[in-house]
Amino acid sequence: MIRRIIQINEEKCNGCGACASACHEGAIGMVNGKARLLRDDYCDGLGDCLPACPTGAITFVEREAAAYDEKAVKENMKKNAETGAQNTVQHTGCPGSRMQRFERTDHASNALPSVEHAASQLGQWPCQIKLVPVNAPYFDGAKLLIAADCTAFAYANLHQEFMKGKITLIGCPKLDSIDYSEKLTQIIKNNDIKSVTIVRMEVPCCGGLEAAAKTALQNSGIFIPWQVVTISIDGDILD
Numbered sequence: 001m002i003r004r005i006i007q008i009n010e011e012k013c014n015g016c017g018a019c020a021s022a023c024h025e026g027a028i029g030m031v032n033g034k035a036r037l038l039r040d041d042y043c044d045g046l047g048d049c050l051p052a053c054p055t056g057a058i059t060f061v062e063r064e065a066a067a068y069d070e071k072a073v074k075e076n077m078k079k080n081a082e083t084g085a086q087n088t089v090q091h092t093g094c095p096g097s098r099m100q101r102f103e104r105t106d107h108a109s110n111a112l113p114s115v116e117h118a119a120s121q122l123g124q125w126p127c128q129i130k131l132v133p134v135n136a137p138y139f140d141g142a143k144l145l146i147a148a149d150c151t152a153f154a155y156a157n158l159h160q161e162f163m164k165g166k167i168t169l170i171g172c173p174k175l176d177s178i179d180y181s182e183k184l185t186q187i188i189k190n191n192d193i194k195s196v197t198i199v200r201m202e203v204p205c206c207g208g209l210e211a212a213a214k215t216a217l218q219n220s221g222i223f224i225p226w227q228v229v230t231i232s233i234d235g236d237i238l239d
Helices: 018-022 070-083 158-163 181-190 204-220
Strands: 002-008 028-031 034-037 058-064 143-148 167-171 195-201 226-231
Touching: 002 034, 018 028, 143 158, 143 181, 143 204, 158 195, 181 204, 195 204, 204 226
Parallel strands: 143 167, 143 195, 195 226
Antiparallel strands: 002 058, 028 034
């Protein structure tokens, strides 16, 4: 029968195993460090695995596939529960790509005793554009900060002035050598983003980050407030 079912792009898969953990039916497993659809009849086509994927490797397709077998899924889940294997996934990729949300307070601090330092204002993990999922709960009603990764080192007060109260995405178009616009478009289009702030360095290569963000805003078809802030290499705000 022709039906809606997931498809996994192995080139995009980083092997984190998050999708396998999110798939309660057991349709996805890790094979040689990559996520694989193990059984068509275990995939219900609802896509709980999609928001769990940090690299956007999972999509839906319409193709010939075995019908979803609810009875077989329940039997498999029962078997796994009895053996203690349910929801146990071998994460062969980077465990640091697992999605997390941080609740910050004014008193939060990881400082050593008697040492004054400002608390981190990073609101979620991961924060790299390449790793962040296109759909996540923390995007709901978010003010989005798209920042060149060098800005945090060049501008000392980036956390308090720009990151506080925002969801932060960082990247370097020169080092990543990719166009971020497609992924940023999906994030802006498919989530309730309230505003976008782009913080870049004055160096020419950072123009790629600004261009990608502007393209994403345009392609999303959604009008939201946005601004660009440029940081000099010696740590000043230029505009």
